[in-house]
Amino acid sequence: MDDSPQKPMAARRSARRETRRNTTPPEGAAQPKGIALYHDMRVEEDFTKCATRLFSILKKAAAASPGAPRHLFLDVQGHRNAAGGYDADALEIIQDFVLGFLGPYLTEISTPLYRASNPEPQREDLPDVLNIRDPDREHAYDHRDLPVRNRESEPDRRRSRPSLRAIADYLGLDEPICLICWQAPVERAHVVPESLGGSNDVRNFALLCPRHHREAPDVADAEAFWSWVDYACERDGHMKWQGVEPEMLAKAERVGLRIDTSGPVRKSLHHFDRVRDELVRHYGWSPGDFAGGDHWGALMREFHTVMDAATSTHFNVAKKASTEAWAFEVARRRLRDGVAHHQAGGDRLPVSDRPSIALAERTVRKSPDRDGAQSLVDAARRADIAIEAAALVRDLIDSAGVATAEEVLRGIREEAADRTAQLDRLTGELMSHAECRYCGHAIARIGDAPWLHIAAAPMSRGCRAASYDRDGTWDNSLDRAWKAAPPKSYR
Template identity: 80%
Template sequence: MNENPQEPPKGIALYHDMRVEEDFTKCANRLFSILTHAAATSPGAPRHLYLDIQGHRNAAGGYDADALEIIKEFLLGFLSPYLTEISTPLYQARNPKPQREDIPDVLNIRDPDRGHVYDHRELPVRNRDSHPDQRRSRPPVRAIADYLGLDEPICLICWQAPVERAHVVPESLGGSNDVRNFALLCPRHHREAPDVADAEAFWSWVDYACERDGHMKWEGVEPEMRAKAESIGLHIETSGPVRRSLHHFGRVRDELVRHYGWCPEDFAGGSHWGSLMEEFHTVMDAATSTHFNVAKKASTEAWAFEVARRRLRDDTSQQECAEDGPTRPSGPLVELAERTVRKSPRSGEAQRLADAARRADIAIEAVALVRGIIDSARVSSAEEVLRGVQEEAADRTAQFERLSDELMEHAVCRHCGHAIARIGEAPWRHSASAPMSRGCRAASFDRDGDWDDSLDRAWQASPPKTYQ
């Protein structure tokens, strides 16, 4: 604390290393989190941001699109007003104006057309760079370590040695021997890493495994070294999440929950499960491989399930957009109302909203049934019936929408940027299924990956502040 209130607050240094497994979105969110934390703990203090970058090189040896966008656009174009000085590998810039303190509560990143993101509607090979090196032999371990920014060859996840050269995209799926298509992993993590046709999915898994197994980095470190690290404010986590099941599908389920944000509803059986399994096997056959003579890996199958789910959702959305007639009530709002009813049976507002949604659904299904009769029998006598049912469906849908507007408040989660809502006086909840955000997902899932009704999302799903 500053003893003399007349003295200006001391400047603070913010540091982030953009590791090779971070893409633009993860790096931007982490930089924003560092900034907001510094502003909250040391308000008014001049902030100096230092950025290092590991890997993220293109075919010409320069920085790739993710790194350049962070350096040139995100830092200068978005964060610079809230900083006093920025230092990156390409430049050092000082803010010519006074540092601003009105930092936004939410960082929204919407960029669905990024070239390296896996297109789950198709199954091509996805590398980070469109022009990989055509070398035939694998690069030496030292060259890979240099690219990854490691002083010595150690596992990216647990910092243990010895290491193995792990293909990001396997050769059998079209992966190259370019140094950028390799990671250094210990034998254990090499055998756990996914074998898929999506480079970004591999790096995303490495990032997830670093969070999950971060405690392993301190194994074998002398107690004196740990004490010294903690004395300078470094938080050391020496225990990892409990893995409840050693069975294969238990590990797959755990990864779907922790890494991809699946909810219990996603595992529930039903008419969609057969289609999901069929799509899952399509993805497994077309876009995954085997390694170490292991036919199944939890990480590979979890990725295939996630891609299959997204493909089915895309197909369903396209079909609904193509159909004529009344618009189906908003799925997330219906799910939110039904979830609120389950968790708070006495919530009259949620019950009314869920009942209105069900009535609208019944009417819309009736429209589809009558239209099917007309199309199949090629008759026109039922057209008047269809018009009547359509009017009823439109009335019920409008009633649902009016009731939704009356009972439900909407906002954006300040932690992950996803839509949140509440019904009446109920707590704020995410409108859709759990987002791919560890911070928000932690509010609904316990350490063992199971649904925990006692951990309500209300503590994080809160509306953003407004600045005047």
């Protein structure tokens, strides 16, 4: 999109973002020139992103021209509530963050609701870092319950979809164009899909080109959709300037606008590579989050739970990288909160996820005559029963305050420790562990049973012997080119 008269005014306002201009003539040789700072709180920005960007703009201006009067101009697009006023995020940015927190570091503030001047001298002691900690924000997704999360708690119950013109007006666009690449034609994209409870309220729609519409996530979390749009705007920002006349680009450069007309080449990746790329770039996953191991089986099970309960399909696309990346992130949060819950329980004993026991149960199903596998399964069941009994008595003590139950609890806990130690001993005696010679992942076997993979390959099937079912278990009946086998040894 360019700044020509044929393009929307919203784009021209966006192009002026983070630019500086002189405001008033200097009173004297020593008087620094004023600096105007402009930011457009786009509809895809939530409080955290907008506050972070405003602080960054202010920090750069203070470093470039210390002491110069700073004038902040803030626009807000979208962010409307059921009554037609600004929603909680926009009000908090204007009233609390801009006027309250940033006010002392500015000379003048202009917002859609207020225009104010700082009665005190402008301060220059800006904090080095902006820390925003508010886990109970209104728009934070409750990943523990997997509910549908609309951006507005009281959406309009209209049955018909709004027109492109109505959606463009809400988004602050002069014409219907894609929010991400500023291209036309566009399609109406539900923020929360109708199949997940999304409404036909104009606030539940975005305008996207066909390409970005098919890439957008289909999830039950409105803020996740808008966060993805914001991420895609940064990723595909260079596409906004496709088809712009060279004279217009040269004019923008002369007035100090930095325009990137070319972006990094987007590789043609396999599906899981695209999911991995989005988890890293959008959700901040580190290499350790992709490491295989015992936890990966639990993550995959939780991932499928999230996919079944809080996502949908669109355009008959069974797999979307954006949808699956969100599901992996929510699954990771759910597991993390579950671990924290167990740790917060003090002396409660969590029932651990033992992939070796699951492997033993599969071995028993396929070869019922294997005594070693049956011994492992029986030991695991005895340990789990003792652990559950300890948790039950702990609940009795907490609720009824029975002092004599402490001795009962101590005895049950000792029994649980003995049975768990017996299970660990049997596991060490009966089960062999190694690495697969084909894919390098962990494998195990009970006695002389066939070698089986015990952990999922990170974000891919890896070795074809490591075939994961949708329910999170290995399917030994699948055809494969080879069986799991340990590396050869030479003596």
